Amino acid sequence: MSSLSIARGATGGLLLLALGGAQAKPIAFAHGTTVMTEYGAGTMIELQAFYAPYYWLSLGGGRLRLDSDVLSRTRDIDYLRANLLVHRWNLEAAQANVFAWGGLGRAHGNDFRGDVLDRDAGFQADCETRRVYASWMSDLHESRAYSHRVDTLQLGFAPYAHDYADLATWFVLQGRNYSGDLHRGIEWAGLVRLFKGGAWIEAGLTAHGKPQVMAMFNF
């Protein structure tokens, strides 16, 4: 990844942080707009925007940059995506969700010629209370030139139970695995997540000291 790309990604992330500040979900609430950006330790930069006409559906798109730290391979993917809430369990003091998504996009890379059709599919399963949180997300991008899957596990706990008007604080352990020669082994990171109202920020370091930042806004 070029230093210019890193600078652009970091600038985008910092800009969003400056504006306000997640269990990031592809659908926040009905008639809501979600904007997310993530800088993933130099291997991934992603920006997404979705609008949810219903609590179980959101439509939008994103831009994903993948930069292998194993081989000098880059992928730039622009995509349109539909997210579906497959099922939600509303318990008295907990909520669990299963989301699935699919989309199409255009991609180019530095080890193949021209643009290729990108196919995106994934799912997320999560469960949370006001004090503990767990999620698993798998996101697959495929084309005739590549196949990459990013699997992310997050386990979080909150030192105190927050209410609507409070600043929520979470400590999150994240494990991420990239397939397709993007990264060797599981990338572990320790993150601090803060959110209040519709703004969420998550930042931390990987086990190798690389920054991991994510911000999300719902409105």
Place this chain on the structure above:
Amino acid sequence: MLKRMFLAITVLPMVAASAATIEMDVNGLVCAFCAQGIEKALRAFPATDDVVVSLEQRLVAVATKPGQDIADDVLRKALVDAGYSVKAIRREDESLDAVRARLKVKP
């Protein structure tokens, strides 16, 4: 004429005073985004005056404008359409400020 005056003096203030607080016990309320979505859905009703959401008490309270009301089935549908389960709906005489103070919810 006298009948109209009697109505104006006795019934209308009662209608005005019927500006009610409606409390709903809701399942699945665990985060600020849940609260944000519910608040947005309920504030969309013209009859809504104010909304309070307490994650701690798993409770949503709506104050309606004087003389106006929102039917239980309409409220239930709004919360279900927002993605949540409603356990109970009840009407209280308390003002929303009193509910806010009782629930220790910040304004």
